[in-house]
Amino acid sequence: xxxxxxxxLADGRFPAGGxxxxxxxxxxxEAGRITxxxxxxxxxxxxxxxxGLVAAALAAAAAAGVAPxxxxxxxxxxxxxxxxxxxxxxxxxxxxxxxRATWPSDELAAVAREFPKGAHQPVVLGLTARAxxxxxxxxxxxxxxxxxxxxxxxxxxxxxxxxxxxxxxxxRLAPELDRVVDRAVTAGMAxxxxxxxxLPSASAPLLEIGAEVHAAWPVRLFAS
Amino acid sequence: xxxxxxxxxxxxxxxxxxxxxxxxxxSDGPLALRRTRGxxxxxxxxxxxxxSGPLGGDRFAVEASVERxxxxxxxxAAATIALPGQLKDEARYDVRIDVADGGELHWLPExxxxxxxxxxxxxxxxxxxxxxxLVLREEQVLGRAGEEPGRLxxxxxxxxxxxxxxxxxxxxxxxxxxxxxxxxxLAGRRAVGQxxxxxxxxxxxxxxxxxxxxxxxxxxxxxxxxxxxxxxxxGLRLRRVLDEALNFLA
Numbered sequence: 212x213x214x215x216x217x218x219x220l221a222d223g224r225f226p227a228g229g230x231x232x233x234x235x236x237x238x239x240x241e242a243g244r245i246t247x248x249x250x251x252x253x254x255x256x257x258x259x260x261x262x263g264l265v266a267a268a269l270a271a272a273a274a275a276g277v278a279p280x281x282x283x284x285x286x287x288x289x290x291x292x293x294x295x296x297x298x299x300x301x302x303x304x305x306x307x308x309x310x311r312a313t314w315p316s317d318e319l320a321a322v323a324r325e326f327p328k329g330a331h332q333p334v335v336l337g338l339t340a341r342a343x344x345x346x347x348x349x350x351x352x353x354x355x356x357x358x359x360x361x362x363x364x365x366x367x368x369x370x371x372x373x374x375x376x377x378x379x380x381x382x383r384l385a386p387e388l389d390r391v392v393d394r395a396v397t398a399g400m401a402x403x404x405x406x407x408x409x410l411p412s413a414s415a416p417l418l419e420i421g422a423e424v425h426a427a428w429p430v431r432l433f434a435s
Numbered sequence: 436x437x438x439x440x441x442x443x444x445x446x447x448x449x450x451x452x453x454x455x456x457x458x459x460x461x462s463d464g465p466l467a468l469r470r471t472r473g474x475x476x477x478x479x480x481x482x483x484x485x486x487s488g489p490l491g492g493d494r495f496a497v498e499a500s501v502e503r504x505x506x507x508x509x510x511x512a513a514a515t516i517a518l519p520g521q522l523k524d525e526a527r528y529d530v531r532i533d534v535a536d537g538g539e540l541h542w543l544p545e546x547x548x549x550x551x552x553x554x555x556x557x558x559x560x561x562x563x564x565x566x567x568x569l570v571l572r573e574e575q576v577l578g579r580a581g582e583e584p585g586r587l588x589x590x591x592x593x594x595x596x597x598x599x600x601x602x603x604x605x606x607x608x609x610x611x612x613x614x615x616x617x618x619x620x621l622a623g624r625r626a627v628g629q630x631x632x633x634x635x636x637x638x639x640x641x642x643x644x645x646x647x648x649x650x651x652x653x654x655x656x657x658x659x660x661x662x663x664x665x666x667x668x669x670g671l672r673l674r675r676v677l678d679e680a681l682n683f684l685a
Contacts, residue, residue, distance in 0.1 A: 235619065244618030257614025264612075287657035288599040291664065293644050296657065387613065412590065412602040413612075415620045416627050416666050423644055423652040 216343040219313070220336075221353045223364070228305035229357060232298060233365030233433035234258060238421035240369045248376040251366050255359040255384055261415035263358030264391050265289050266333035267351040268410045271399025273337025274350035277407075279322050279330055285407035286331035292419045294426035296331075298435035304329030310339035318342065351395040355388050356381075365433055438492025438522055441466050445497075447478055447538070449504035454478075457507075459500075466495060473508065482511040482544060489528055490520030491554060496529045501538035501567070511544040514576070514670075517585055519552035525586075530559040536566035546574035546626075546670050549608060553585030558592075565596040565659075566635050572677060574628040576670040577607060577621075584608040584625070593631055593660065600658035601631060621666060624650065626673035630663035632684050637661060642684070651676045653683070 219225065236254065239245045245254050269282055290296045307329065311319050319342050322330060329335075333354045340350035363377040394411070401409035422435060443466035446459035455478035462468045465488055473479040482497070489495050501507050517526060528547075534540050549555060563569055573591060577584035586608040593601040605627065607615040614620060621627060641655035651665035663680040667673035 239618050244622050250618055253614055253617030254619045255614075257617040257619030260612035260614055261620060284599060284657075285602070288602040291601065291603070291654055291656055291662045292652070293654055407599070408592075412592075412604045414603040414605055416605070416664055417622055417650070418619050419654075419664050420646075420650055420652045420666065423654060424646050426644070427646055 213344060216345055217349050217353070220339060220343055220345070221356060223360065225309060227309045228302060229361055230364070231433060232302065232361055232435045233369070234358065234362035235418045235421050235425070235435070236362040236365045237369060237431060237433045238425040239417075240366065242421070244417070245366060245370070247370075248372060248380055251363060251372065251377065252380045252383060255362055255380060256387065257415055258362060258418065259355065259359050259384060259387060259391055261413040262418060263355045264395055264411050264413050266358055267355040267392055267395030268398040269331065269333040270337040270340070270350035270354035271347035271396045272402040272410065273334045274340045274345065274347040275400055275403060276341070277402050279325065279334050279338065281407050282334045283326065283330055285410050286334060289410070289412045289414070290331075292422040294422045294435065295419070299331040299333075300329035301434070302332035303335040306332055306335045306339060310335065310342060314339065314342035316342040347399050348392065348396050351392045351399065355391050355395065359384055359388070369432065438490060438494060438520060438524070438526065439464055439488065440494045442496040442498065443468055443482070445480055445499040445507070445509070447501045447505040447507040449502065455505045455507060466497060477506040477508055479508045479510070482509065484511070484513055484515065488518060489515070489526035489555060490518050490522070491526055492520055492522030492524040493526045495527065496531070498531045499540070499542075501534040501540045503535040504537040506539045508541040509543065514545045514548050516548045516550055516579075517553035517555035517587065518550050519554070519585065525554040525556050528555060528557045532560070533562040534564065534567035534569060536564040538564070539568040540570070542569070542571040544572070546576045548576045548579060549585045549587040550579055551583045551585055555585065555587055557587070557589040559590070561593045563593070563595045563633055567633065568635070569593075569631065569633040570681070571631045572628065574626065574670065574673055574677070575605070576673075577625045586610050591629065591631075593633065595633060595658050595660065598658065600633070600656050600660050601662060603629075624666040624668055626667045626670045628665050628673045628677050630677050630680055631660060633660040635659055647680055647683070648676050651680065653680060
C-alpha cells in the first residue's frame with residue numbers, strides 16, 4: 212500500500228467527472244439559499260452530515276469488502292430522488308472507467324460486469340480504494356471530502372465567490388470531516404457483522420427536493 | 436424513577452364476510468386505541484392520547500399487524516407532543532408495522548411536535564409482503580408556535596418483500612449534527628413530512644417524478660413505492676401539500 216495513492220484518488224483532477232456536478236449547490240444558489248461564503252459553509256456542513264456521512268459509510272463498507280450488490284440496494288433506499296440515483300450511477304460509471312485504467316483489478320472488472328449501467332459512486336469509490344491498496348478510512352475520507360468540495364468549487368463559479376473564501380470554508384469544516392469519517396468507518400465496518408442496516412441513512416430533505424427541481428430545469432450549468 | 440413504558444397493539448384480520456375484524460386491540464397506559472366506524476370492509480382505529488407526552492425517559496411503542504386481505508386505517512385524535520420530562524434521558528417512540536399479501540394499511544396519524552427542551556428518538560419500521568398496500572404519512576413540526584424545537588431524531592425504514600425500499604433518518608434541534616437548519620437540509624422551515632405509498636402495481640408502472648409545490652416532490656422509489664417529501668413553514672402548510680399529494684395519488 213502506498214499513501215500517495217490516496218492523493219491520486221482524492222485529487223480533483225482525477226478524471227472521474229465529478230467537476231460536472233454541484234452537489235445540489237446550483238439549485239440552492241438559484242433558490243437564494245446560498246448567497247455568500249457563510250451560507251455556503253452552512254450548506255456544506257448540512258451536506259457533510261447527511262449525504263456525506265452516508266456516502267462515506269458506503270465507501271468504507273465497500274473498501275472493507277462488503278458485497279457491492281447489498282450496498283447498491285442500501286444506497287438506493289437512502290437516495291429517494293431518482294435524479295440523484297441517476298447522477299450517482301453516472302458518476303460511478305465514470306469513476307469505474309478511470310479506476311480500471313489506473314488500478315486494474317479482477318474485482319473492479321467483475322463489478323463493472325455486474326453493474327453495466329454503473330454502481331453508486333461511493334460504492335465504486337470504496338472498491339477503487341481497495342484496488343489502489345487503500346483502506347476503509349481512506350475511502351471514507353475521499354467520499355466525505357468530495358461531498359463538500361464539489362459544492363464549494365461549483366459555488367465559486369455560480370456566485371463568482373472568491374476561491375480563497377471557498378477553500379477557507381473547506382478548511383473550517385476539516386474537524387467535522389474527521390468526525391464524520393470516524394462515524395462512517397465504524398458504521399461501514401459494522402456492516403460486516405450486522406448487515407447494511409448498520410449504515411447511517413441521514414437525509415437532507417431540501418437536497419432531495421432540490422435535486423428534482425434542478426433536474427426539471429431546461430438549462431443548467433451542472434448535471435446535478 | 437423511570438419513565439412510562441407502554442406498548443399498544445393492533446391486529447387486523449379479514450372476517451370472512453368482506454369486512455375486517457380486530458382480534459387484538461390493546462391499549463396501554465397513555466396509548467389508548469378506539470375502534471371507530473369504518474366503511475367498505477375497512478376497520479378504523481383512532482389512537483387517542485390519554486395524557487401528554489412522550490416525556491424524557493418514556494418508551495412508547497405501537498405494533499400493528501395487518502393480515503392477509505384485511506384493511507386497516509389508523510388515525511390519531513391529536514398531535515403527539517414531545518415534551519421535556521423530569522428525567523434527562525431521551526424518550527423513545529417506536530412504531531412497528533407489518534402487512535401481509537393482499538392487506539392494506541392507511542397509517543395517517545396527526546403530526547409529531549417537538550417542543551422546546553424535549554429529546555425524542557422516533558423509529559418507524561414497516562415490513563410489507565410483496566402484495567401488500569400502504570399509505571403512510573409522517574409529519575414533524577419543530578417547536579410549537581414561535582418556539583425553538585427540542586431534539587428530534589427519526590428513522591423511517593420500509594421493506595417490501597424483505598428488501599429495503601426506503602431508509603431515511605433526520606436529526607434536528609439542539610445537539611443535532613451541524614447544518615440541519617441550513618440551506619441543504621431545512622433552511623429555517625419548521626415542518627417536514629413524508630408520504631409513502633406502496634402498491635404492487637408500481638413495480639410495472641412507477642409514478643413519474645414531479646415537483647408538487649414550492650418545496651415538495653413526488654418521486655418513484657427503487658421498488659414498488661412512491662414517496663412525497665415536503666418541507667414547509669408550518670404544520671398547516673405542510674398538511675395542505677401532503678393532502679394535495681394524497682388526492683393526486685388516489
